[in-house]
Amino acid sequence: MDTITKAKKAAGEKAASLVQSGMLVGLGTGSTAYWAIEKIGQMVKEGLNIRAVATSVASEQQAIALGIPITSFSEVQQLDIDIDGADEISEDLQIIKGGGGALLREKIVAHASRKKVIVADERKYVRTLGKFPLPVEIIPFGWELVFKSVQALKGSPTLRTREDKPYITDNGNYIIDCLFGSIENPEQLHHQLKAMTGVVETGLFINLKPTVIIAFENGEVKTI
Numbered sequence: 001m002d003t004i005t006k007a008k009k010a011a012g013e014k015a016a017s018l019v020q021s022g023m024l025v026g027l028g029t030g031s032t033a034y035w036a037i038e039k040i041g042q043m044v045k046e047g048l049n050i051r052a053v054a055t056s057v058a059s060e061q062q063a064i065a066l067g068i069p070i071t072s073f074s075e076v077q078q079l080d081i082d083i084d085g086a087d088e089i090s091e092d093l094q095i096i097k098g099g100g101g102a103l104l105r106e107k108i109v110a111h112a113s114r115k116k117v118i119v120a121d122e123r124k125y126v127r128t129l130g131k132f133p134l135p136v137e138i139i140p141f142g143w144e145l146v147f148k149s150v151q152a153l154k155g156s157p158t159l160r161t162r163e164d165k166p167y168i169t170d171n172g173n174y175i176i177d178c179l180f181g182s183i184e185n186p187e188q189l190h191h192q193l194k195a196m197t198g199v200v201e202t203g204l205f206i207n208l209k210p211t212v213i214i215a216f217e218n219g220e221v222k223t224i
């Protein structure tokens with residue numbers, strides 16, 4: 001296992017250790033949250049009694065394969081803890097998510113959780129957001145118009161594709177990955193994008209007040 005994968009595993013497992021019996025748990029998406037889900041699966045086998053809401057079809061399938069009981073918002077209104085990854089975390093704990101396309105369900109689950117835990121390796125921790133292209137989930141109909149509106153905002157969007165076709169999210173939408181340069185005011189940018197008809201959600205997770213667990217390649221794990 002390479003040092004980055006080891007760091008992701010360390011962060012994910014540290015976050016899993018915060019989960020206790022009786023909790024309702026949000027399961028994130030991506031290669032770091034993966035390790036938290038694996039660990040929670042192991043804890044369930046050892047007697048941990050929880051129910052979980054997954055943020056993507058992939059994470060739900062992983063959880064089901066591990067025997068983690070799955071629930072949904074038709075049965076529960078609030079979760080105790082959500083463990084999820086990030087693509088960038090700024091020093092003031094604003095976050096870009098959605099590199100794996102799961103940003104919409106991730107945001108719904110994060111906002112429904114009392115405690116939000118973000119797990120990441122050290123490469124994700126940055127001074128200012130913006131090097132990672134901001135994922136924005138948009139409605140397929142008229143996506144070209146949103147594309148132009150993002151350009152008018154001095155952004156540089158790219159339609160995400162998979163095998164030469166538009167990438168489709170778990171919600172049936174498209175994603176545009178947008179470069180804006182250094183994002184000095186994430187809150188303002190989030191609101192400007194959300195105001196565009198056709199935008200479903202942005203990957204800017206603003207003022208979430210998360211607990212951030214960062215794992216370093218040298219084996220150190222820090223909670224911020």
Ligand SMILES: O=C[C@H](O)[C@H](O)[C@H](O)COP(=O)(O)O
Pocket residue numbers: 028029030031032033084085086087096097098099100101102103106
């Ligand atoms: O849509 C995907 C999510 O926001 C992921 O949590 C994020 O992209 C980080 O993924 P990873 O841990 O694989 O870098």
